[in-house]
Amino acid sequence: MARRNVPIEKCDCDIIHQEVVDRVRGRLPQEETLYDLAEFFKVFGDSTRIRILWALTESEMCVCDIANLLNMTQSAISHQLRVLKQAALVKNRRDGKVVYYSLDDDHVQQILEQGMSHINEK
Amino acid sequence: MARRNVPIEKCDCDIIHQEVVDRVRGRLPQEETLYDLAEFFKVFGDSTRIRILWALTESEMCVCDIANLLNMTQSAISHQLRVLKQAALVKNRRDGKVVYYSLDDDHVQQILEQGMSHINEK
């Protein structure tokens, strides 16, 4: 959501803190890298996807199982599974008509648990 | 974004996988907990906020420093800092007219780094 038609106003801090700001600027990762990082976390930032991921930490499941479990339409789940797949958070295998989804690696579970422990501490 | 005016269609998997689905259902955290977890990750899911957080891992900074660093308006930064503060990811201290923001704890940095290492692996 990037807009910016207006010049940025400066304040005196710019002069006072110039060294600090320049140092921080030099240590920031690439703009694009941080954008990708935000995109990565964005995938976790939806309760439907979180519930799907959490469910898959317990067992691989097919699309319709997940839809039943979460009481949502097959279409809605399928759309979200696509988002998760594109983010390389889940993988799938086909067995006849049925497609089973599972977590792509256990890194995902670690991230879920770390987030969970953070909100439990506060 | 919760809508659901339509009954969920069932498929045969529901019968075949019933035991698995029931077991997973029993092991899912509270609906509200997962919702909170999604809200938590949602805060990381914006590139402006990610850049703010990453900058604050290097040094505390005032609002106008951050605005200059990221080449954005003071207002936009201030709005996002409020989001970060409400999520308990940053804290602030006032020194005269200037308000300095910093990370609330180093747990935040761990989460950033874990996300970063994930996207670098893929």
Place this chain on the structure above:
DNA sequence: TACTCATATGAATATTTGTTCATGTATTAG
């Protein structure tokens, strides 16, 4: 006091995004 600077905030707006609906594709069964 009046004035300036740094920050906060409410409303408006444009963009993004999640779900629904309709339909398409792949696989199996008859």
Place this chain on the structure above:
DNA sequence: CTAATACATGAACAAATATTCATATGAGTA
């Protein structure tokens, strides 16, 4: 081949959200 089942997908719509603009607040200063 035809029908049925499980899943995928494009378009439309509603809701959420990030930025801008205008303005308010709070602290120092003349």
